[in-house]
Amino acid sequence: MEAARRLFLTDGLQVTLARVASEAGVSKGGLIYHFGSKEDLVTALAVRMVHEFRHEVEERVEADDAGPGRLVRAYVRVSVDPAADQTLAQERQALEVILGTVAEVHEIWRADSRWWKDALATDGLPELTRDLVIAAADGVWATVEWGDPYPPGRTEALRDRLLALTHEWGE
Known part of the structure; x- marks a missing residue:
């Protein structure tokens, strides 16, 4: 693969x-x-990418974080990681675009999106807070694809603010 x-x-x-x-x-x-077949190889690669991202998020769940939003916070840490290798991030996004031309891959990604919605829905945050934080984290991640990512200090500030929002939702 x-x-x-x-x-x-x-x-x-x-x-x-x-x-x-x-x-x-x-x-x-x-x-x-x-x-x-090549289609089997393409779909296997798409499934691998889905599982790699899930694994990255699982690895970033902090052991001492038992409160509501722990999975959302791990998702943010992975998606808004100032230490992430930009070249690898751009390659991942390019590969997603390339594989996305295959109909079977779209179904894999739709299923993964449903999986994330279900997993994040049980994470304990209000729906609006959860959706806002995830959408913002995805948006920061997308700036890499556009070739104009936030500078490191700004990325860290955005990550920290998104993480803080997962704790402030009850205020």
């Missing part, structure tokens, strides 16, 4: 399975054994 990711980023989805296999150092038959 790593070879496919690299090739899709540089050459798009027109890359052949033979080329992916060559890049990965495996036979085409070996690749087809694991991924029956």
Whole structure:
């Protein structure tokens, strides 16, 4: 999948399975054994991206944070991370655009969106606060794609303010 990711980023989805296999150092038959078609490889890569993001968020839930909004705060920490590698973030977003041209991938992302809505809905924050904080965090993340991210000090201030909002909602 790593070879496919690299090739899709540089050459798009027109890359052949033979080329992916060559890049990965495996036979085409070996690749087809694991991924029956290019569509299967593309959807597997999309599922991998979904699970990687979920794992990143789970890793950022603070062990001593038992209050309402703990999952939202972890989501913010991942999405608004001033230490994040901008090149990797831009690659991830570019790959999302490329994979997004496949209809099956849209269904994977819709299912993931529903999963997040359900998971975040049980996180204990009022719906409006939760939606505002998540939308803002996603917006800060999107500035990387636009090529004009906030400077590091501003990104940290935005992250801290969003985190604070998850504690102030009852005031």
